[in-house]
Amino acid sequence: MEMGGSSESPSGQKKGKAKTPNKLKESVLKQKSPAEFFAENKNIAGFDNPGKCLYTTMRELVENSLDSAESISELPVVEVTIEEIGKSKFNSMIGLVDRERVDEELYDDYETAKAREKRLAKEARDQEIQAKNSALGKKIKEPSAAKTIKGRGGASFYRVTCKDNGRGMPHDDIPNMFGRVLSGTKYGLKQTRGKFGLGAKMALIWSKMSTGLPIEISSAMNGQSYLSFCRLDIDIHRNIPHVHLHEKRDNKDHWHGAEIQVVIEGNWTTYRSKILHYMRQMAVITPYAQFLFKFVSESSDKDVTIRFARRTDIMPPVPIETKYHPSAVDLLLIKRLIGETSKQNLSQFLQHEFVNIGKSYAERLIGEMGAEFSPKMHVKSLSAPQIVRIHQLFRQAKFDDPSGDCLSPAGEYNLRLGIIKELHPDMVATYSGSAQVFEGHPVIVEAGVSVGGKDVKQGLNIFRFANRIPLLFEQGADVVTRTAQKRINWGSYKINQTQDKIGVFVSIVSTKIPFKGTGKEYIGDDISEIASAVKSAIQQCCVQLKSKIVKRIQAREQQERKRNLSKYIPDASNAFYEVLREMALLHASKKKRYEDADAEILSKVSTRLLTKEVLSEELAKHVEKVDYQMALEYATQTGVGEEPKEDIYVQSLNPKSNFIDLRSPLFLFRFFQ
Ligand SMILES: Nc1ncnc2c1ncn2[C@@H]1O[C@H](COP(=O)(O)OP(=O)(O)OP(=O)(O)O)[C@@H](O)[C@H]1O
DSSP: OOOOOTTTSTTOOOTTTOHHHHHHHHTOOOOOOHHHHHHHTGGGGTOOSHHHHHHHHHHHHHHHHHHHHHHTTOOOEEEEEEEEEOHHHHHHHTTOOOOOOSOGGGSTTOOOHHHHHHHHHHHHHHHHHHHHHHHTTOOOOOOOHHHHSOSOOOOEEEEEEEEOOSOOOOGGGHHHHHHSSSOOSOOSSSOOSOOSSOHHHHHHHHHHHHTOOOEEEEEEOTTOSEEEEEEEEEETTTTEEEEEEEEEEEOTTOOOEEEEEEEEEEOHHHHHHHHHHHHHHHHHHOTTSEEEEEEEOSSGGGOEEEEEOOOOSOOOOOOOOOOBOGGGOOHHHHHHHHHHOOOOBHHHHHHHHBTTOOHHHHHHHHHHHOTTOOTTSBGGGOOHHHHHHHHHHHHHSOOOOOOGGGOOOOOHHHHHHHHHHHHOOSEEEEEEOOOEEETTEEEEEEEEEEEOOTTOOSEEEEEEEETTEEEOSOGGGSHHHHIIIIIOOGGGGTOOTTTSEEEEEEEEEESSOOBSTTTTOOBOSOOHHHHHHHHHHHHHHHHHHHHHHHHHHHHHHHHHHHHHHHHTHHHHHHHHHHHHHHHHHHHHTTSSOOOHHHHHHHHHHHTTSSOHHHHHHHHHHHHHHHHHHHHHHHHHHHOGGGSOOOOOOOOOSSTTOSEEEEEOSSOEEEEEO
């Protein structure tokens, strides 16, 4: 650590010699607010560099919007706009006058005349080599433009706006929701995309760090006559909101939802594809939402507008808040629950605050705790050692696994819809596992595996989702990738891991997703319960696919046989006809006599009733008949009922009617919802 200037040095000693004061300074006790901590370590929340910051800001806002709309069972409508703001515009926004460079050499991207000469010479040499190579028909390597330009370049700024039709926020809570790190409404035991109470604040911290501009929030709750508007930034050192403006405005349109706007430094060029990928995959896993994504560039030529239309009105059920499973709690949590409980005695406390403890089981547990415990004892009077005893028993006793009823998986239908939309595969299989348990939290793993498709690369194409969030980073370390690559014997399902175009979709939902880091980018491969649930879900899909693949192979073989037989028809009929013609000549010249049916055939040959063409036709008919018989035999052996049944979902195209008609010339089916 370097010492401050001598004037600030407590002893007034000179730099370098001050051993003792230096030590003293190092050992000064300091505190950090959570906001300060995350500002200094923003990479752990997914804010690594300007490009990634743009991506993470956008996704945090989108995920909040979806959580919000779903919490009131509203089919989500989310509009995201990323507007590029050039340096001049940005400067004028913050009231800074543009300034021309005076001392060019001061700048990082300054190139000396010598360096310029060297670069141009190198470029000329490269061009020559390329021209030679292209004349020789060799592959030409694109020169990387980025490498030739030195310097960090001018920063790019973006206004990110996200508007939804969700719950909105209570007027008075808005400053804390956006201006106090680690505050949120999603800390309960419930499957939500958000969890940490951090995302929106990180966007604000990054805006504060990169542009110094505040965040703006408009929000209205259902039936609210006013609209809350709040402009705020965050006091990083104290971790409290710093409100610039907080007022109620007229809500003429009876709108409900939220619109969040933040101006940050970013990099659209490097993260464009990730951002669009994210939006596309979000649309895949959330087909009941409608998304409008817009990128507005300074020079409108790079503008992007993508609308992801809603493809179904069927929304997965709203996840339910649940209680703790006794095996998932630690000492601290038990103490907290005791502090918060409304129940008086120990027996009621155990039954009310935890899942899977009924009255009689609570009494058995209390009996096991020892003589000093009784069902009627006052729960708030438990001593510290007594609480430890409860905790120890919770760790050792048997409890039923938590049920998955509180979870809301994407559903096989949505997964299948997503895979078909994304990959247009030749075949697809999906599977939804039953609830598993990890550290007392229920986990449901669903998978879809597809083979073939449009624009799909050979090998494994992996799509990961956790609590219905697409995960796009750290693919290599993720449990899904590792399982698909290393623990599935694709060959045994007649799938070629390197040559077939394989799509693997895995969606994991839980009241606690064990993400590595707060950036929610991947789930590690070290949790055996999750790894084995992922493996089994993928395997189940593979088993379904195998039967389809085997049938396809058999059908192909049959077709091949037919094709082979058909190939010989011209030669065979030629040969037959030649033989018959010879025989007919012998028969006609009476050199050789044929009787009855033989004579009849030969006379048909002579009168040209039986020609080469007729023989060809008859042979073709025969091949067809044999083929049909074989197919029939195959179907009888394997049984038609073996064909996997697939649910189909139909819905009315006319939003006003609650039925759909299936018409045929003979009948009409009317399905009511
Ligand atoms: N668009 C929105 N509509 C309604 N409420 C919102 C919206 N955005 C944020 N909130 C509220 O603000 C709180 C804080 O949001 P923030 O993104 O900081 O954390 P989070 O979503 O709870 O968790 P995480 O950090 O894991 O994303 C949320 O818990 C939610 O109550």
